[in-house]
Amino acid sequence: MKTCLLIVLTLLGLSALQATGQTNTNANPIVVGILVFDKAYITEFAGPLDVYHHVADGKVRVVLISGTKKDLTTYEGLRIHTDYTVADAPKIDVLVVPSGAGSLDADPKNKAAMVWIKKTAAHAKFITSHCEGAFLLAEAGLLAGKNATTFQNDTGTLQARFPTCSVQGGKRVVVDGNLITSAGGLASYEGALYVVAQLFGETEAKRIAGALAFDQGNLANALAALPK
Amino acid sequence: MKTCLLIVLTLLGLSALQATGQTNTNANPIVVGILVFDKAYITEFAGPLDVYHHVADGKVRVVLISGTKKDLTTYEGLRIHTDYTVADAPKIDVLVVPSGAGSLDADPKNKAAMVWIKKTAAHAKFITSHCEGAFLLAEAGLLAGKNATTFQNDTGTLQARFPTCSVQGGKRVVVDGNLITSAGGLASYEGALYVVAQLFGETEAKRIAGALAFDQGNLANALAALPK
Numbered sequence: 001m002k003t004c005l006l007i008v009l010t011l012l013g014l015s016a017l018q019a020t021g022q023t024n025t026n027a028n029p030i031v032v033g034i035l036v037f038d039k040a041y042i043t044e045f046a047g048p049l050d051v052y053h054h055v056a057d058g059k060v061r062v063v064l065i066s067g068t069k070k071d072l073t074t075y076e077g078l079r080i081h082t083d084y085t086v087a088d089a090p091k092i093d094v095l096v097v098p099s100g101a102g103s104l105d106a107d108p109k110n111k112a113a114m115v116w117i118k119k120t121a122a123h124a125k126f127i128t129s130h131c132e133g134a135f136l137l138a139e140a141g142l143l144a145g146k147n148a149t150t151f152q153n154d155t156g157t158l159q160a161r162f163p164t165c166s167v168q169g170g171k172r173v174v175v176d177g178n179l180i181t182s183a184g185g186l187a188s189y190e191g192a193l194y195v196v197a198q199l200f201g202e203t204e205a206k207r208i209a210g211a212l213a214f215d216q217g218n219l220a221n222a223l224a225a226l227p228k
Numbered sequence: 229m230k231t232c233l234l235i236v237l238t239l240l241g242l243s244a245l246q247a248t249g250q251t252n253t254n255a256n257p258i259v260v261g262i263l264v265f266d267k268a269y270i271t272e273f274a275g276p277l278d279v280y281h282h283v284a285d286g287k288v289r290v291v292l293i294s295g296t297k298k299d300l301t302t303y304e305g306l307r308i309h310t311d312y313t314v315a316d317a318p319k320i321d322v323l324v325v326p327s328g329a330g331s332l333d334a335d336p337k338n339k340a341a342m343v344w345i346k347k348t349a350a351h352a353k354f355i356t357s358h359c360e361g362a363f364l365l366a367e368a369g370l371l372a373g374k375n376a377t378t379f380q381n382d383t384g385t386l387q388a389r390f391p392t393c394s395v396q397g398g399k400r401v402v403v404d405g406n407l408i409t410s411a412g413g414l415a416s417y418e419g420a421l422y423v424v425a426q427l428f429g430e431t432e433a434k435r436i437a438g439a440l441a442f443d444q445g446n447l448a449n450a451l452a453a454l455p456k
Contacts, residue, residue: 043440046274053304062292064306076281078292079309152441172441187412212271212427213400213413217445 026058030199032050032093033120035136036082037067037100037107039075044098044130044188047225051192052094053201054208065089067113086116094195095124099184101150103132108139118142126195131184138162148181149174175225184219194224202226231420236273253348254286258427261320263364265295265312265328265335269301272326272358272416279420280322283428293317295341303329311369314344323352327379331360335368344368352406354423359412375435376409377402403453414446421450430454 032052032080034045039162045064052062064082068071084090108114109215117140121127129137134150134159137143143165152159155169168174172187173194182191188210197205202223209219242370246352260280273292275422282430292310294300301307312318312322325345328335328450336342345368348357357365362385378386380448396402400415410419417440425433430451437447 042274043278046270049304049306050269050271062304076277076290077311078277081307083305143394144449152438172443183441184444185439186446187441189414210380211413213411213415215400215414215443215445215449217443218414221443 003103022221025036029059029061030093031090031096031171032049032096033065033089034061034062034064034096034098035065035067035086035113035117036072036080036098037102037113038072040072040098041101041131041184042074042076042078043186044100044133044184045096045107047186048098048128048130048192050095050212051189051208054094054211055196055204059200063092065092067107067110067116086113089116089120092124094118094126094199095120095128096192097127097129097133097136098188099130099132099135103135104157104198106120108136124197126178126180128180128182128191129187129198130182130191130194130202134158134181135161137181138165139177142179143181146179147174147176148179149183150181151184158217172221186223189214190218190222193219194225197223197226229363256367257289257324258283258289258321258353259318260288260322260324261292261293261312261317261343262290262299262324262326263293263295263314263341264308264326265330265338265341267329268300268305269327269412270302270304270415272328272361273324275414275416276324276326276356276358276420278440279417279424279436280324280448282439283424283432284435287428288408291318291320293320295335295338295422300431312415317344317348320348320352320385322354322427323348323356324363325355325357325361326416327358327360327363331363331380332385336364340431342368354408354426355424356404356408356410356419358416359421360388360408362409363389365407365409366393370407371409374430375402375404376407377411378409379412401453415449417442418446418450422453425451 036045052060065080065084070082106153131151148165149168149171155167159167173191265275280288288452294310298310359379375394377396377399383395387395401410401419410416
C-alpha cells in the first residue's frame with residue numbers, strides 16, 4: 001500500500017514537473033502563479049513566464065492559472081492550455097496578474113477570480129501586475145492607498161476609477177512594498193526581473209537579463225527600485 | 229450549389245480570421261508565418277507574434293506553423309496549438325524562425341521543415357530569425373555568404389559550423405538585404421519591429437513601439453539599420 005502511494009505521488013510529482021518544463025532540484029520552490037483570462041495579451045504573460053522560468057536550480061515553479069476554463073485563446077489568436085483554474089490552483093508565493101482585452105470590463109466582473117486574487121494576495125510574498133492587470137488588483141481592493149502604474153494610455157482611467165490609488169503616470173515599474181506594478185509590454189519583463197532580484201539577488205537577475213538580451217536601459221529600469 | 233459553396237467559403241474565411249484574432253479590413257494582408265517546434269522558447273515566438281499582430285487595419289495576418297504536429301509544448305511548459313504544420317501552411321510573405329531547445333540539434337535534422345524553410349524563403353519578402361533560429365536558416369543554406377547574428381553564447385558555434393556566414397557577435401539585430409537575424413530575447417521584439425518599419429513605415433513602427441512600451445534603447449536598436 002505504501003509502495004502504491006509512493007508510485008502515485010511520484011507520478012503526480014512528475015506530472016507537476018512536466019507542467020512547468022523545469023528540473024526539480026529544489027524540494028520547496030517559490031511558486032509563481034500567473035493569472036490569465038480569455039483574450040490575454042501574449043507579452044503580458046509570456047514575458048513574466050520567461051523571466052521567472054529562467055531562475056536557476058529549480059528554485060521557482062511557474063504555473064498558469066485561468067480565471068475561467070483551462071483552454072483559452074490569447075488576444076493574438078494563440079490557443080493555450082493553462083495548468084489550473086482559480087478553483088484548483090495551488091498556494092502561490094508570487095502572484096502575477098497580466099492584462100488582456102477584458103481587463104477593464106469583463107474580467108473585473110469575474111467575482112470568483114477577484115475573490116481568488118484577494119485571498120492569494122493576503123499570503124503572497126509579492127503581488128504584481130503588468131499593463132492593465134492593475135485594474136484587476138484595484139478591483140480586488142489591493143491598490144487602495146498604494147502607488148501603482150498601468151499601461152500608459154490608461155493611467156487616467158485607473159486614477160478616476162480608484163481615487164485612493166496614487167497612479168504614477170509615465171513610470172515603467174512602480175514598487176510599493178511587496179506590490180509591483182508595471183506599464184506592460186517590454187516593461188513587463190523589467191517588473192518580473194525586479195522581483196527576481198529581490199528574491200534571488202542582483203547577480204541572478206543580471207544573469208537572466210543577459211540570457212534574455214535585456215538592453216542596458218531595460219536592466220537599469222528593472223533594478224532602479226532595488227533597496228541600496 | 230453556388231450558395232452552398234459561398235457559405236462554406238464564408239465559414240472557412242471566418243475560421244481563418246478567428247485563428248489570428250484579427251479583424252480583416254484588408255483583402256490581401258501580408259502573411260507572417262512563425263515556424264515553431266516542440267520546446268520552442270516562448271519569448272522568441274511571442275515577441276514577433278505580438279509585434280506583427282499590432283500592425284493596424286488588418287494589413288498583417290500572423291499564423292503559427294509547426295515543424296511537426298499542431299499541438300506543442302513550449303520549453304517553459306505551456307501547451308499551445310498552432311494554426312498549421314509545414315505540410316499545410318499557406319503562402320508566407322514574412323518568414324519568422326524563432327528558437328527552441330532543439331535549435332542546435334534536433335530541429336535542423338527535420339528534413340521536411342528544412343525543405344519548407346528553403347522553399348518559403350525563395351519567395352518571401354523578408355526572412356528572419358530570432359535567437360538560435362539562425363541555425364535553422366543556416367542549415368537550409370540561407371546564411372551562406374551573409375551577415376547574421378544569433379544568441380550571444382552561440383556566435384562562435386554558428387561561425388564554426390557555417391564558415392561562409394559572417395557572424396556578427398555582439399549585435400542585437402543584423403540586416404543583410406531581406407535577411408534579418410536577431411540575438412533573441414528582447415532583441416527579438418526589435419528585429420520584428422525593423423521589418424514592420426520596412427513594410428509599413430517608421431511612423432507605424434513607432435506607434436507599435438509605444439503600444440509595447442519599448443524603451444528608447446529598444447526603439448533605437450530596432451530602427452538603427454533603416455535606410456536613411
